[in-house]
Amino acid sequence: MPDGPRSLDAQELQAYFALMEVSSLLRHAVEQHLRADGDLSYVQFQILARLSDSPTGSHRMTDLADGVVYSRSGLTYQARLLEKAGLITRSASPDDERSVTVTITDAGRALVARLLPGHVEVVSRLLFEPLSREDLTALTSLLTPVRDHMRATPPRSAAPRRRGTARRPTGGAARRPAH
Amino acid sequence: MPDGPRSLDAQELQAYFALMEVSSLLRHAVEQHLRADGDLSYVQFQILARLSDSPTGSHRMTDLADGVVYSRSGLTYQARLLEKAGLITRSASPDDERSVTVTITDAGRALVARLLPGHVEVVSRLLFEPLSREDLTALTSLLTPVRDHMRATPPRSAAPRRRGTARRPTGGAARRPAH
DNA sequence: TAGCGTTGGTTCAAGTTCGAAGCAAGTAGA
DNA sequence: TCTACTTGCTTCGAACTTGAACCAACGCTA
Numbered sequence: 449m450p451d452g453p454r455s456l457d458a459q460e461l462q463a464y465f466a467l468m469e470v471s472s473l474l475r476h477a478v479e480q481h482l483r484a485d486g487d488l489s490y491v492q493f494q495i496l497a498r499l500s501d502s503p504t505g506s507h508r509m510t511d512l513a514d515g516v517v518y519s520r521s522g523l524t525y526q527a528r529l530l531e532k533a534g535l536i537t538r539s540a541s542p543d544d545e546r547s548v549t550v551t552i553t554d555a556g557r558a559l560v561a562r563l564l565p566g567h568v569e570v571v572s573r574l575l576f577e578p579l580s581r582e583d584l585t586a587l588t589s590l591l592t593p594v595r596d597h598m599r600a601t602p603p604r605s606a607a608p609r610r611r612g613t614a615r616r617p618t619g620g621a622a623r624r625p626a627h
Numbered sequence: 628m629p630d631g632p633r634s635l636d637a638q639e640l641q642a643y644f645a646l647m648e649v650s651s652l653l654r655h656a657v658e659q660h661l662r663a664d665g666d667l668s669y670v671q672f673q674i675l676a677r678l679s680d681s682p683t684g685s686h687r688m689t690d691l692a693d694g695v696v697y698s699r700s701g702l703t704y705q706a707r708l709l710e711k712a713g714l715i716t717r718s719a720s721p722d723d724e725r726s727v728t729v730t731i732t733d734a735g736r737a738l739v740a741r742l743l744p745g746h747v748e749v750v751s752r753l754l755f756e757p758l759s760r761e762d763l764t765a766l767t768s769l770l771t772p773v774r775d776h777m778r779a780t781p782p783r784s785a786a787p788r789r790r791g792t793a794r795r796p797t798g799g800a801a802r803r804p805a806h
Numbered sequence: 807t808a809g810c811g812t813t814g815g816t817t818c819a820a821g822t823t824c825g826a827a828g829c830a831a832g833t834a835g836a
Numbered sequence: 837t838c839t840a841c842t843t844g845c846t847t848c849g850a851a852c853t854t855g856a857a858c859c860a861a862c863g864c865t866a
Contacts, residue, residue, distance in 0.1 A: 459763055459764060459767060460751075460755055460763055462767045462771070463754075463763050463766045463770065464750055464754060466766075466767060466770035466773075466774050467646075467649070467650060467754070467766070467770055468650060468653070468654065469696075469774050469777075470646070470650075470770050470773050470774050471646060471647060471649075471650030471651075472650075472695075472696040473696055473774070473777040473778070474646075474647070474777065475647065476696050489852085508814080509814070510813085510814060510815080516651075517648075517651040517652055517655050518854095519853065519854050519855075520814080520815065520816085520855095521815085521816070521817080521818090521853075521854060521855075521856095522852080522853050523815090524815065524817085525816095525852075525853075526852090541814095544813095544861075544862075545814095545860080545861050545862085546813070546814045546862075547813090547814055547815080547861095548814075548815065571643055574776070574777050574780070575642075575643060575646070575777075576639060577776060578772045578773050578775075578776040579769065579772075579773065583769055584638055584639055584642050585638060586765060586769060587645075587646070587766075588638060588642040588645060590758065590762055590765060590766050590769075591642065591645035591646055591649050592641070592645050593757045593758075594645075594649050594753075594754060594757050594758065595645050595648050595649050595652070596757075597753070597756060597757040598648075598649065598652040598653065598656075598753050598754075601752075668822085687844080688844070688845065689843085689844060689845080697823090697824095698823070698825075699824095699844080699845065699846085700823080700824065700825075700847080700848090701822080701823050702845090703845065703846055703847085704822075704823075704846095705822090720844095723843090723844080724830080724831055724832080724844095725830065725831045725832070725843070725845070726831095726843090726844055726845080727844075727845065727846095
């Protein structure tokens with residue numbers, strides 16, 4: 449039971465650093481593979497994977513953006529590329545005139561299917577090799593609640609779009625438009 | 628018992644997805660905080676943190692790039708920004724005329740010190756809150772070997788710079804200059 | 807059903823990221 | 837010590853990302 453607002457001690461920092469380092473390295477390796485083998489970026493693959501995983505083969509733009517933790521405008525950009533490449537289609541939603549439904553095409557599914565083995569190979573070699581079966585189970589049962597916890601709290605797209613009623617995040621700094 | 632070149636089963640996929648999802652969400656949250664509170668990007672903070680962690684307060688460019696899993700040219704760019712902001716200095720190495728030694732300044736250390744509490748707060752709230760003390764220990768002991776394993780295999784900058792003896796990565800796709 | 811705040815997407819400008827190419831300094835071998 | 841390869845870093849061009857601004861469709865409520 450976490451007690452009060454304690455700060456990170458050495459143990460915790462190690463966990464945090466290891467987590468970020470592992471994910472960076474893994475992502476980098478996967479990225480290399482996807483680019484070399486299918487000329488896809490990591491996000492693009494994620495998008496296609498999520499779509500092909502969906503029972504309907506489609507998702508709304510916003511849900512995709514939240515799912516892959518990406519900006520909406522970034523998703524618009526990527527969706528345009530994927531559409532141009534014939535891997536997805538975009539169409540207006542029947543029920544909500546505003547929203548755009550993204551659907552994976554057969555070509556998209558085929559591409560995912562073609563890339564998956566290599567993808568899996570990379571992940572296996574890097575992430576799973578040093579882990580036993582029990583380790584995997586343990587890792588999953590540790591990370592899943594964390595994921596849910598993170599998803600539960602401020603859902604990214606729930607960030608208030610603060611227009612009129614703008615109020616600064618708190619900031620000690622002036623929050624310039626970046627460098 | 629896993630047999631031969633098995634593919635990822637559901638359990639493994641879950642672990643992989645959870646890992647990437649958690650790190651994405653965490654990184655995104657941390658990024659927001661760093662930007663709002665100190666006008667730093669995640670990489671910039673990582674660079675400063677690594678430097679301030681070093682006994683000498685300095686590192687070579689390449690080592691930094693490898694450390695934070697970043698391209699060399701990207702690091703050059705970021706180093707220029709950090710130098711311009713007075714947070715680091717760059718100087719030629721005494722022993723190797725080619726290499727550049729990056730050193731954190733007092734201002735750099737001060738900034739890290741100022742940002743750390745908030746940083747820790749974000750990480751605590753998102754990552755550690757749903758984990759017990761034992762969970763943390765377990766997570767660390769799972770991820771540390773993985774990190775070491777990943778670091779051991781192809782060290783990123785060891786990628787052959789293939790010049791004359793160039794050979795394409797294999798590609799089923801034409802490997803266009805990206806989209 | 808008009809008013810008003812919210813939500814879904816896109817566009818735009820500005821900043822970032824990466825790989826390829828280039829250059830200089832190190833290094834190994836003949 | 838000349839040649840050829842390697843390594844450390846920067847430059848360059850092209851692609852990617854992002855938040856802010858915008859528009860249109862929704863939803864609530866009086």
